[in-house]
Amino acid sequence: MATKKEKDNGPQPLVNKKAKFNFELISFIEAGIVLSGSEVKSLREKKANLTDAFAKIKNGEVYLDSFSITPYKNGGYSNHPDIRPRKLLLNRKEIDKLDKQIKEKGLVLVATKVYFKDNRWAKVELALGKPKKLYDKREDMKKSDAKLEIARAMKTKNYS
Numbered sequence: 001m002a003t004k005k006e007k008d009n010g011p012q013p014l015v016n017k018k019a020k021f022n023f024e025l026i027s028f029i030e031a032g033i034v035l036s037g038s039e040v041k042s043l044r045e046k047k048a049n050l051t052d053a054f055a056k057i058k059n060g061e062v063y064l065d066s067f068s069i070t071p072y073k074n075g076g077y078s079n080h081p082d083i084r085p086r087k088l089l090l091n092r093k094e095i096d097k098l099d100k101q102i103k104e105k106g107l108v109l110v111a112t113k114v115y116f117k118d119n120r121w122a123k124v125e126l127a128l129g130k131p132k133k134l135y136d137k138r139e140d141m142k143k144s145d146a147k148l149e150i151a152r153a154m155k156t157k158n159y160s
Contacts, residue, residue: 013115014043016050021137023110023129029098032089033064033114033124036080038072043122047072048114055088055109055126057099062088064111064124088124101128 019025035043042048053067063085071079090098101107113125132140 012046013113014046014048014050016053016110016112018051019110019112019127019129021140022132023108023127024132024136025110025112025127025129026107027128028112029090029094029126029128031062031124031126033122034087034089035069035122038075038078039069039080040122041075042069042072043114044116050111050114053111055111057095057102057109060092060095062090062095062098062109064088067111067114088126098128106130 047070049068053064055062055064057063064087065085066083067086068083069080071082098109102109107128107130110127110129111124112127115123115125117123
């Protein structure tokens with residue numbers, strides 16, 4: 001009997017885990033990203049760091065800063081720089097809406113995820129976030145520790 005081949009959905013998304021810890025994420029938006037060829041190849045190999053990445057609006061355009069993509073090993077002389085501002089592709093209405101919320105409410109645009117849509121287009125998931133205070137982070141840590149202890153207790157008692 002032949003087994004079915006699992007469908008390959010391309011590379012797994014690159015997730016920024018620090019974003020949930022440092023910010024209270026309010027709303028999410030998907031944006032395209034302008035990349036060079038060697039950057040796409042490095043991104044497919046998951047050779048990127050999204051930890052400190054954030055977006056800012058300059059002259060009516062959105063740029064992703066502090067997004068590090070390591071140079072492609074077979075890139076040759078035309079390889080890309082490691083860190084540079086990368087342009088994001090959004091509609092004018094979306095940009096105006098984001099700009100208004102950032103200026104009025106004091107929110108921050110944080111990159112939470114980078115992935116390939118339909119295994120073709122590189123996309124960035126941005127989140128409008130409000131920075132957390134130190135005591136908010138401590139409460140979140142206590143809640144996650146409590147959930148972990150409950151899960152361990154349930155596992156040892158074999159209630160399932």
